[in-house]
Amino acid sequence: MAFLTDRKRAVGWGAAKSGTEHFWAMKKSSVALLVLIPFFVFTFGSVLGSSFEEVQAYYARPFPAIIAALTLIVGFKHFNDGFQTLIEDYVHGIWEKVLILGMTCISYGAAAIGVFAIAKMAL
């Protein structure tokens, strides 16, 4: 203990029980999405409405496949972090935990399904 600074001992023990991790996570994913979203809109948008064979061929190409996979991973993480804030603002008690837990399952599950589907078409 004697080797810890006062600051080090105080970190994480404020009223919020945590520091700026959530804020920083949102900031990182938002900057990443700023790059990914325009690419995703114009790659996914151009293939939506195509035939089965065209879609398969399109996602066999590396660029659209990697953009789609990254957008789903970062996007669902960003969504889940944002949804957590929404719930923390309006719902309290047991439902607060249930809803955050449930949406975390949906977010990571959907991201995994999407990445699996893209990998299957790409490889």
Add this chain to the structure above:
Amino acid sequence: MADVNRGNRPLSPHLQVYRPQLNSVTSILTRITGNALIVAALMIVWWLLAASTGEDYFAVANGFVTSWFGDLVMFLSLWALWYHTLAGIRHLIWDEAKMLELEKAEPLGWAVVIGSVVLTVFSVVVLW
């Protein structure tokens, strides 16, 4: 804290008693668009899964996603996505403690609203 009167105290002004302003409306819309995008996101994941599974399943998912209802959801979500993206840029600017003054924040809010419509029209025209 033992003798504090916990009931019947005046609350700080909240949504119901506030006159809507550009900054409050654009802020609320940021939250609504961000969370509503889950609908389109799950539809896209379903569409991708179907496309990777087989022709018959793809016909089902693609039929729904490109139906008039699917088109409507995708069109509204495209606007929501551009709106949320521009509102996110505004947050990144505000995080640097820049453009927080009313006379700068006001045009910034309009830039987000108008920019989202322009980007939506632009991407629909390009992708049609």
